[in-house]
Amino acid sequence: MSELKIAGLGKHFGKQRVLDNITLDVGQGSLLALLGPSGSGKTTLLRLLCGFERCDGGSIHIGGRLVSSPDVHLPPEHRHIGYVPQEGALFPHLSVADNIVFGLPRAERRQRHRVAELLEMVGLPASFAERAPQQLSGGQQQRVALARALAPKPALVLLDEPFSALDAALRGETRQAVAAALDASNTTALMVTHDQAEALTMGSQVAVLWQGRLLQVASPQTLYQRPASAALADFVGDAILLPGEAGNGEALCLLGRLPLLDDMPQGAVNVLLRPEQICLQPAGGSAPQAEVIDVSYYGHDASVRLMLADGSLLAARVPGHRSPQPGQRVSLSVEGAVACFAAPQQAQEASGGRGGLPAGATRLQHSPALFRHGS
CATH class of the missing domain: 2.40.50.140 (Nucleic acid-binding proteins)
Structure with missing residues (x-):
């Protein structure tokens, strides 16, 4: 069963059609890289998945549950989605541990539930738990942001150009750590990027979005060797x-x-x-x-x-x-x-x-x- 299933999804802003008949299936535990230039509709699709916008047509199912259609709109807080933004967006006044457990129930926050496990999963030592975010490198902060997204055991993790703010030296190392953590947790993920190398390196499948339409969905090898x-x-x-x-x-x-x-x-x-x-x-x-x-x-x-x-x-x-x-x-x-x-x-x-x-x-x-x- 697909953990994320998008069928015939469409979205207008006024007379402008931003997304047109988007259909995607992302299987349990796999990562789909959504590749497209600026203005192709990537951010709008993320907002529809998160529940920040209502769709005009089609449907979104997450974990087999209908969360969005013209007649159904589940609020963002009930969609069970983890989100990793471009620059981590960690709270500077909280420790790494408190950032990780921020979205958990109060009792689990007090116990710092799974902090050591999650830090290990993203390739960081347990001793980082007491550090402030500003004491970490950009790549380390992105790993903490991923740990925070994984803490509630979400049905789906969305990564919004998560490595764009990192320099070239950190990018490769952080990609490997993020991919390994997602694989270890068997988490379904969709990553948005405009970086072709990033999409081909990380995605088990790559979908190319161009002016609101999907041009091709294929494995990285097929997309590169047999473009449509x-x-x-x-x-x-x-x-x-x-x-x-x-x-x-x-x-x-x-x-x-x-x-x-x-x-x-x-x-x-x-x-x-x-x-x-x-x-x-x-x-x-x-x-x-x-x-x-x-x-x-x-x-x-x-x-x-x-x-x-x-x-x-x-x-x-x-x-x-x-x-x-x-x-x-x-x-x-x-x-x-x-x-x-x-x-x-x-x-x-x-x-x-x-x-x-x-x-x-x-x-x-x-x-x-x-x-x-x-x-």
Whole structure:
């Protein structure tokens, strides 16, 4: 049974439709990452789940209980939801222990019920119980906020961009601690984020929300390798789109004859590659050739901008220790199978003139080779 079930959910503010027919199932003990740009409707969905707004259509069930529909609106305090905001929002005048038990019944607050257990669960020592929140790092405060959310044993935990205020060094460590705590407590969770790496790292499923509509709900691997559209491919990571011809399980494009993933369209297509699939070797042989235009070096890896023989530009991602020099000539090969999308005219015919892109998606401009950096 799904711990969280959203069916056909809709919300208007005046004449503006903010959420349109949202349907999601989040199973017991799993974490769904809701990914979308600013203005996509993520905050409105959280407010509907919490009970701060009424829905115009559809329904929300939590733990098998109907909590929201056009005719039913359970108050927030009766929904049994834990909430972790962006910056923890701990009470500065209370100790860590008192923050954790704040939402419990009075008797359990006095006993500091499960404080040591919850601190251990989020990866903090029991000795932190007597500290003030301001004596903790940002990552430690977020862990305390999660412990507070888990203390009442909620049916659902909502995480609202919980790592956005942390620096890069703390983000990875805190993500791991939060994921481990949710898993240990078998708690169902929905995390809202605009960070693609965060969504792919933490979610057992990722749902992409775009202008109030769900474009795709899939595992992180499926979303990255088989995005539902070219626009979605461009949003989730870095995308290279090359025109080509698909048939018999292969696609022929500027980078040669490439194996296709199963169930890809045939005929005129745009081939999707990820920059890390492009391998660079010393120039020579019959492989496609390119010139290195520039290199962005990040230490662990490097982004290499390349110009093909016909003047087309694309980018590759290589290990930092193997980054080439600008002006160098290289040969290109592609690792792994690739996805593809029906070319624009073919997609329009198949979709009745809508171009094959989901509602709310932005059409990409096609050229002999296109590299676009995901936001």
